[in-house]
Amino acid sequence: MKVTFLGTSGSLPTKKRGQPAIHLQYKDESMLWDCGEGTQRQLKHTDISPFKINSAYITHLHADHLIGLAGLIQSLQFLDRKEKLEIYGPKGIDRYVEFFKNWDHFNLEFEIDTIEIRKGRIKEREDYEVEAFPVKHSTPSYGFIFKEKPSINLNKEKLKELDLLNHPKCSELKEKGEIEHKGNKIKLEDVKEPEKEGRKVVYSGDTKPCKELERAAENSDLLIVDSTFGEDHKEKSIEYGHGEAKGMAEIAKKANVGKLVLTHFSNRYKDERELEKEAREVFEESYAAEDFMEIEI
Ligand SMILES: [Zn+2]
Ligand SMILES: [Zn+2]
Known part of the structure; x- marks a missing residue:
């Protein structure tokens, strides 16, 4: 499992950071x-193919978090995409996506599910699930748990011993919890x-530190957070509904996370x-993200 940071600025991009x-x-x-x-341009600096992206999860409807969808959708059409794209987002996301779906000049020929x-849980597959949790920003916003x-x-x-090694009945045993084999009843347990706990990655989206984030982050391997400000603008961070580094580190510590990013x-911070x-004064495993930084989990 790999996480790649494509854009690490706040609302305003900088020379070295995309949105x-x-x-x-x-x-x-x-x-x-x-x-x-500019997300599609950022993708060009990585080996991630936009063609293979099957879903996009949007935390909230501020432009810096969703405006890249327009260009990405248009490019996928130019490149003759056929596979469906799923777009998850808060109330209002459909109005944004519908606009492009109906915009004559886009001529979309692939399906987009909004x-x-x-x-709560917004997606479930055999081996993973994605959950959304509300956070505290200036507009309805969610964070995500993978x-x-x-x-x-x-x-x-x-x-x-049971003569079952590499036997096709093993998947049946995993599914049903019990099988019959050579006259014996075999129970899964x-x-x-x-059981080995699955990996967990949590993304806060835009938010000030809050209880909801702390709960969501519990025992995660990786916690990615809004750190718009530092200690020098703590009041502003609360007023604008954004995170500040130390407050987020306190959450990471309380929630027992593996790594905080x-x-x-x-853009007021040059370094x-x-x-x-x-x-790091609060939580040692803290790292500032950079565009194109990769983390294997
Ligand atoms: Zn933002
Ligand atoms: Zn925002």
């Missing part, structure tokens, strides 16, 4: 979390390895390492 966008690759699932202006999100489901592994030695920096330093 907010994060890419998550999990097996053959290729997803975007937010899609700020899914209005609410608190959670891999615990994997079921069978103990090879025990399978050997008798042959499975202790700060992003969405205000974001200052914010990283502030966060």
